[in-house]
Amino acid sequence: MLRVHSIETFGTHEGPGIRLVVFMQGCNFYCLYCHNPDTRPLKGGTEMSSEEIIELLKKQKPYFKDKGGLTISGGESLLQREELLDLFKKAKKAGFHTALDTNGSILDSDAKKLLEATDLVLLDVKHIDPVWHQKVTSASNAPVLQFAKYLEENNIPMWLRYVLVPGYTDQKEFLHKWGTHFTQYKNIERVELLPFHTYGFYKYKELGIENPLEDCPIPTKKQVQEVVDIFKKYFKEVYVR
Numbered sequence: 001m002l003r004v005h006s007i008e009t010f011g012t013h014e015g016p017g018i019r020l021v022v023f024m025q026g027c028n029f030y031c032l033y034c035h036n037p038d039t040r041p042l043k044g045g046t047e048m049s050s051e052e053i054i055e056l057l058k059k060q061k062p063y064f065k066d067k068g069g070l071t072i073s074g075g076e077s078l079l080q081r082e083e084l085l086d087l088f089k090k091a092k093k094a095g096f097h098t099a100l101d102t103n104g105s106i107l108d109s110d111a112k113k114l115l116e117a118t119d120l121v122l123l124d125v126k127h128i129d130p131v132w133h134q135k136v137t138s139a140s141n142a143p144v145l146q147f148a149k150y151l152e153e154n155n156i157p158m159w160l161r162y163v164l165v166p167g168y169t170d171q172k173e174f175l176h177k178w179g180t181h182f183t184q185y186k187n188i189e190r191v192e193l194l195p196f197h198t199y200g201f202y203k204y205k206e207l208g209i210e211n212p213l214e215d216c217p218i219p220t221k222k223q224v225q226e227v228v229d230i231f232k233k234y235f236k237e238v239y240v241r
């Protein structure tokens, strides 16, 4: 059974076209800027079977047209990779496009099997510098970079994502390094820049937990444009979300 946090039926940002987006319960990172802190606890969530999700997909099929499909997000999707393999195999068999939104921290044989049934990976590389990555996520970026490399070597399409947080992820030198690291990757279909926002702040209050970025400003239009200009030196398709 899958442990699901919540479901969005008409997602338009998590892959091409209109998507059924399933947010999984549980995460192994602790990002300072997490806007879904309620998805992080490993326990909890609602149990759902692959068949139940396939049924939802079938109901939504008329809206997908030629582009839409299923996206698994989180929390961290790969924590439930074995169960997701069953779901993705069934979804592919029924003709649905599959996308996996992940922090890219796990690359064992089960994760590789899941990637074989994945049409698109939405990968967050949250910082190129190991020390800053650790500071921002409480985890190492070495597995994430290995994961990205594996996608490239196996020609698995990827949308590469970056969250822009003033004072944490906006150092120009590292933005260039991020661009230089990935610029030759042929599997990158687009780069998405996600400016830090405060929409999830109320969840910290509801959960009664400290919000480490409570006083962090959101990036200005000028700051966002500067980062777009940097990324455009390295990638053809750069979008702000």
Ligand code: SF4
Residues within 6 Å of the ligand: 027, 028, 029, 030, 031, 033, 034, 035, 036, 037, 039, 040, 074, 075, 076, 103
């Ligand atoms: S990987 Fe995503 S869900 Fe997990 S802590 Fe970071 S932002 Fe939150």
